[in-house]
Amino acid sequence: MEHEGQPTAGEDLAQLIKRLKDTYKVNESEIARAIGAAPATVNSWVHRTRGGTKGPRTSLLEKLHTAFPKFSREEIFAAASRQTPGNLSSAEEDELRELFAELTAEQQKLTKIQMKAWIASNSQ
Helix, strand or coil: CCCCCCCCCCCCHHHHHHHHHHHHCCCHHHHHHHHCCCHHHHHHHHCCCCCCCCCCCHHHHHHHHHHCCCCCHHHHHHHCCECCCCCCCHHHHHHHHHHHHCCCHHHHHHHHHHHHHHHHCCEC
């Protein structure tokens, strides 16, 4: 039998939120406040009513890990059916910004389209 607070294989975001609530003794409103989201957003995760195919924003999943660090980025993203994004240092961000600035307007447009497609493919 699984121990309370332990991840289960195939856990979805609703199940992870339940474990998070049990582990940290918080409610959905407190989770929402901690990550800067509307309570309705967290409620939609819990009740699996989030519309669209995108799922939770990456920034909210990152904030969920920051606010509740007993839960790894990997398990949070997996529960949201997303691949965990790579870490990017400030220097790498600067380099990417500089490289992007060297592209023509058309190349920038195409690069953004390609990046959005890659991001969409990160849903498992």
